[in-house]
Amino acid sequence: MSLFSxxxxxxxxxxxxxxxxxxISDNITNVQTVGYKTSSSAFQTLVTNAGRSDAYSAGGVRVKPIANIDEQGLLQAxxxxxxxxxxxxGFFPVAPTATSNDRLFTRAGEFKLDAxxxxxxxxxxxxxxxxxxxxxxxxxxxxxxxxxxxxxxxxRISNFTGTAQxxxxxxxxANLPANAVNGDTYTTTIQVFDQKGxxxxxxxxxxxxxxANEWTIDIGNPTLASDGTANGTxxxxxxxxxxxATGAPSALPDFSALAIDWDNSTTDSTVDLDIGTVGDTDGLTNYGESFSVSAYTQDGYKSGNFTGMAIGTDGVVSAQFDNGQTQKIYRVPIVAFQNANGLSSETGNVFRETVASGNALENWAGTGRSGNVSPNSLEQSTTDLATEFADMIVTQxxxxxxxxxxxxxxxxxxxxIRLKR
Incomplete structure (x- = not known):
């Protein structure tokens, strides 16, 4: 009977x-969830066979949830x-714990350092x-x-320290005064680091x-900057x-291979001290009436403690140290899938690989199918409240x-039934 159908x-x-x-309720409640991907409803007819050409049996409708996992959310600074x-x-690869072998994937990039x-x-x-x-x-x-x-x-960041160099x-x-006379002396102190920093x-x-126009240069043995203790030869x-006569050097000593024999049981050093080029004014000069040091640079540094970190568009994680150095310590790949919408959604805004999604495609950021990392930004939920409320009215x-x-x-x-009465 058609009424029953x-x-x-x-x-x-x-x-x-x-x-x-x-x-719809899930989409709305996750409007502020970082990296959340909305789902939508796909309605399909449900057809039943009445068995006779002159009869009709109502079938109805069924719905299939559609995951919109591949939809790009707005990146907010x-x-x-x-x-x-x-x-x-693509997705960030994640694990439930530091020791877990389980591999999941997420767009929720609100990461923080734990204890x-x-x-x-x-x-x-x-x-x-x-x-x-x-x-x-x-x-x-x-x-x-x-x-x-x-x-x-x-x-893991905290197990890194900046090494000394x-x-x-x-x-x-530096400028040596042109009006100096025999016996005039000028001094300056330069700093170098040993391998202990x-x-x-x-x-x-x-x-x-x-x-005329001639100077001797004497380099004193190193002493510790902290207390002046002798520390080598x-x-x-x-x-x-x-x-x-132009003030540029016509001859310079060769200090390109200064050998330092350290007293503090560290490896001996060789330092290339550049004091200029003959015929040029890029180092020592002989001008004017005053002695001055305009610049001194060197490439050594002490060991450092971790002070911060940065993540580049290529997924490279760099640790920053209080000695001014930066060390590249990790590189995070971006994992893509042939069919991202086929991933299985799990609690915590993460996804799991399935047969429908295809195998994980690991790439460095910006290569293959994988997008770039966007530093100092978060991907917002793809929920559009106006659309969801409109769909809610229609659904109701x-x-x-x-x-x-x-x-x-x-x-x-x-x-x-009343006909019988």
Whole structure:
């Protein structure tokens, strides 16, 4: 009887609209969830066969939730160096804990350092990446192969310290007064670092000789900058410089291989001290009436403590130290999928690989199918409240209409029952 099929059709309508309302409610409640991807409802006809050409049996409707995981959300600027978004396709690889072998994927890039130095997002998932060896150049980092997701490790910052570097090169720019007479002496102190990162002072003494435009240069042995304690010997430690009438040097001593024998049981150093070029004014000069040092630079530095971090568009995580140095310590890949909408959604705004999604495609950021990392930004929810509220009104009306089918069919059946009376 068609009336019974109408009743069941109304039931399918109410059930389907209930599912649609549940999807809408999830979208609305996650309007402020970082990296949230909306779902939508796809309605399909449900057809039943009446068995006769002159009869009709109502089937109804069914609904299928559609995940819009591949939809790009708005990237909003953030003041936190650990907040990152993705501009384009792909996901950040994450793990539930630092020791878990489970691999999940997320667009929620609101990461923070926990008490153990791990980068975790607000749902508690650990960001994963490839730990970089110290001293790699940019070219070497770019040449590294992308590991499989299973071989990535949790990004941990606090177990890094800035290493010290001994001075290997130094540059001095100074002017020796042109009106100096025999025996006039001027001094300046330069600083160099040993391989332990200890600062050492060395005094340079410039003495005018009896020969016109000629000066001797003496380099004192290094002493600790902290307390003046003797800390080694340097060779060669003397030389002679002469100047032309133009004030530029006509001859300079060779200090390109100063050997420092340190007393503090550290490895000996060789320092290239550049005091200028013959015929040029890029180092020592012989002008005017005053002695002055205009510049001194050197490439050594002390060891450093972690002070902050930065993440580049290429996914490279750099640690910053209080000695002014930066060290590249991890690189985070961006994992894409052939069908991102086929991923399985799980609690915590994360997704799991499925047969429908295809296998994970690991790439460095900006290569292959993977988008770029957007530093200091967060991807906002893709929920559009105006659209959701409009859909809610339609869903509510459709639900009420489906209920009206049931009540009307019930009244018609009641009329049939009254015929017997």
């Amino acid at each position: 109408a009743l069941f059709s109304g039931v399918t309508g109410m059930n389907s609209q209930s599912t649609a309302m549940a999807i 953030s003041t936190s160096a650990t907040d990152i978004g993705i501009n384009g396709q 153990d130095g791990y980068l975790k997002n607000t749902a508690g998932y650990n960001l994963l990446g490839l730990q970089l060896s110290q001293g790699l150049t940019d070219a070497q980092i770019n040449a590294l192969s992308v590991p499989e997701v299973a071989n990535l490790t949790p990004v 001994a001075t290997t090169t130094a540059d001095l720019n 200890l600062a050492n002072n060395m005094q340079l003494t410039f003495t005018k000789t009896a020969t 340097i060779t060669p430690n003397t030389g002679t410089a002469t100047f032309a 009306r459709a639900y009420s209409a489906s209920g009206k089918i049931i009540t009307t069919s019930d009244e018609m059946l009641e009329e049939i």
